Amino acid sequence: MPKDRIKYLRDEINIHNYNYYVLDNPTISDYEYDKLFSELKDLELTHPEFTTPDSPTQRVGGISSGFEEYKHKYRLYSLDNTYNEDELRKWYERVQKEFTEPVELVCELKIDGLAIALTYKNGLFTTGVTRGDGIIGENITQNLKTIKAIPLKLFKDTDVEVRGEIYMPKSSFEKLNEESKEKGDKIFANPRNAAAGSLRQLDSSVTAKRDLSMFTYTAIIENGDYLPKTHWDSIQYIKELGFKTNPNIRLVNDIEGAIKFCKDWETTRFNLDYATDGVVIKVNRFDYQNELGFTSRAPKWATAFKFPPEEITTTLLDIELGVGKTGAVTPVAILEPVNLAGSIVSRASLHNFDEIKRLDIRIGDKVLIKKAAEIIPKVIKVVDSEIHNSLPVYTTPKTCPECGGKLVTREGEVNLFCENSECPSVIKARLEYWVSKEAMDIDYIGPSVINQLYELGLVATPVDLYKLKYEDFFKLENVKEKSASNMYHSIQESKTKPFSRFVTALSIRHVGKETADLLVNECPSIEDLKQASLEKLSAIEGIGDKIALSIYEFFHNDKNLKLLSEFENLGFTFENTNLNRTEELAGKTFVLTGTLISMTRDEASDKIKMKGGKTSSSVSKNTSYVVAGSNPGSKLDKAEKLGVIILSEEDFINLIGENK
Ligand SMILES: [Zn+2]
Structure with a gap:
């Protein structure tokens, strides 16, 4: 009887919800759960007379026009x-x-x-x-x-x-x-x-x-x-x-x-x-x-x-100016070190220059700083008016602390920006981002190396990194054959990284790693990106109008186009990732678990993306393959339960065609 089956399914799903969300102890796989759920949904559709408000299918949302006031039956008192x-x-x-x-x-x-x-x-x-x-x-x-x-x-x-x-x-x-x-x-x-x-x-x-x-x-x-x-x-x-x-x-x-x-x-x-x-x-x-x-x-x-407030008073010693890769200049409070909620704090956020003006914060002030456990500490207000009145008013900088360029405001942004495209701080911040884990993930090159390469006049754009010769690295402090070779090869090898990393590394405004992934799925080559219309870009799921406009402008800027053509001349292999796509991997979702011997999980994940596949961190019924290294853990158990294809490292290497 459908009615009995419906009741059975509801009870089962309710128990599984309870195990998962209340006890934090799931007893069936997501796959089995989804199966029960969709069976219940189908049955309720064909037998609407048995639908009840307590059915787990009623947990999905709808739109309401507003919230009605409701008088509590029992008053909710506050506590002293x-x-x-x-x-x-x-x-x-x-x-x-x-x-x-x-x-x-x-x-x-x-x-x-x-x-x-x-x-x-x-x-x-x-x-x-x-x-x-x-x-x-x-x-x-x-x-x-x-x-x-x-x-x-x-x-x-x-x-x-x-x-x-x-x-x-x-x-x-x-x-x-x-x-x-x-x-x-x-x-x-x-x-x-x-x-x-x-x-x-x-x-x-x-x-x-x-x-x-x-x-x-x-x-x-x-x-x-x-x-x-x-x-x-x-x-x-x-x-x-x-x-x-x-x-x-x-x-x-x-x-x-x-x-x-x-x-x-x-x-x-x-x-x-x-x-x-x-x-x-x-x-x-x-x-x-x-x-x-x-x-x-x-x-x-x-x-x-x-609990004692996560706030404390300390002295503002200085206001440092940071310049980011977008050119945004932000004020940072340098503080007399204090113990705040269990950690020593010597720097705090001052938000932006408007906030400094609004709170009339001056260097030398006694300030109240606050730290909610999840957020970096910030300056809340000035606390001692006597000291305060004797201090000079802080003046918002008009020029970039690094290059002396004029600072400007941008519509819709609270920060000030250095718009000098030659500003050393901006150039260095962009280069640092280029090599960072989030972007091209180039080993052996960090902020200090970037700084030296820049000061020596060897690099000013990411393209210059790829023009560096092995000998160039000996000009850096304490560099011998081994590390020069590591740095050189690490940069050169990054030419074969997935296209999405390259797009992330470009520092397009509002485009981080996740957005770059979405973008690259729809526009898998530079040519696609150059030709994408604003409409096409805003139609991509997860990319709003503001981001779309930023992308569109980036690929219609002469300077950027010149940079891109230089990259193309350097032998980057991303030019058309479709060429790398293979039938076996295109559109497939991989989950990596355990330790691989011949490569790191990051490298494996890059290889998958380059061939048109995707990676995910959790196993579900949508997973195509689980690649299991040594000591794989619970993901393997789940894959076995769900009947997902499990690949050994060797199988994986065969699949991606690297079995030389
Ligand atoms: Zn500047």
Whole structure:
């Protein structure tokens, strides 16, 4: 019966979601999961009468016109904050004096995310609402459904309201920002902002693509099989219902135990993949909680201990100017070294010159610097006005610190730019980027070698690198036969690197490694790039109008065209990568695992790309081949499970036609 099969599939998928997203312990392959999922989808399409709101297929998004206000059934109180041990002890004294027995406490990490309330009726997820002001929030049920750590159906038919914190893992936050930066999209200041921005999308399919999760920490059970008597027991019950809870929780006998928990996590928290800003301490027994009650805004039976701010005051010794490969000149704060959140900081970001002016930052000022764990430290403000007033106002530079060229502003950019194409800083920054791991990945050539080659007048453009003769390298400091030979060959061999590396290395504005890959898939030769119309470029998935325009302008600039023709004369083999494409590799996806003997994984990956193949870091049903070196690890197991073709190193070398 389709109905029974549908129910079976839903239960299976729900259990696998739970294993994967709540327990972090998947028990089937993505392939098997996808098979179950698409069978369910097909069955629901042919039998729409059996579709229900708790079906896992309902996790995909749709568009809404706005979020409705929603009055919370139970008010979400805020917590009073405490900032030191004394305040914690005083709070505990006030609590303890109401009781004769010692008052046990539960300590939990305070996740720096967004509080939400979820309602379940008969074990089914019905409504999800933001905290708002604690009385009225916004109904964001559709978006919350896309978060797989939120169960659509509980393991028990309970009527319950739970509260939790939605967060984005730091690693996902960084990845999202990197992608946004490359595309020229909005950059989020911290993981919490990224989570908030992702949650408040009118198109929930966008939310679905963001990596969000939730820790649940409170349950108000209206109708269930059991009523816990303590907070500790209720957390266990929350877990039994199928929610994800934070494992870093401790039951302690008194406030000293709680203080120890706070101290333990003060620095350890930086190792977690999510942001935390304190510890929540709650009286464990619910009868005690009821007796203590609330003030007008917060419960008396709980407090939030805030971690010491990741901020500190130090002296601004100097403002250094950095010149990047785009010519952007950025101010960097040189600081009296201080210990900030566990590391010594002597440099910090000053954003841009407008920001220096806005904050009236002067050299010699006492400044407050701040470090969120995931971001480089930055100067927040000036703190001592007496010293400040005696210092000269900082004047924004008008000329490039390196070449003396006039600095200009560009539309839509906050930075100042040195537009002198001969500027040594810009030239060196471009050359450094050319040889970097991200671009051409040329071994043995680093910033110091580039600097010397430039100062000696041997190189000014990437083309010059390829014109260097073996003898030239002896002009560098401490260079003997071996390293001269290494440097020379490393440069020459880079001529055969994949076309996408070359395109990355060109430093086209807004085009990083990932965009270059996308571009090269559509335009596999220089000729294709020169001829690509603006329409064609903007039609490439992942390339927006701004990037397309930048690419188009690059390939219609006389100077660049001249440079490209010089490259073509140097014997680069990328000219038409189609010639290198082979039937065996074109369009195929490879996953490399384990250690190869005859080449590094990077080299193998380059060879694959040169022949028209792609590489991926994870095995899925779309993987064509897994190349297994020694000590391959779990990717091999997964490949075996999915029935993906597994190649030994020798097989791989045969396939790419390098078996000489
Ligand atoms: Zn300059």
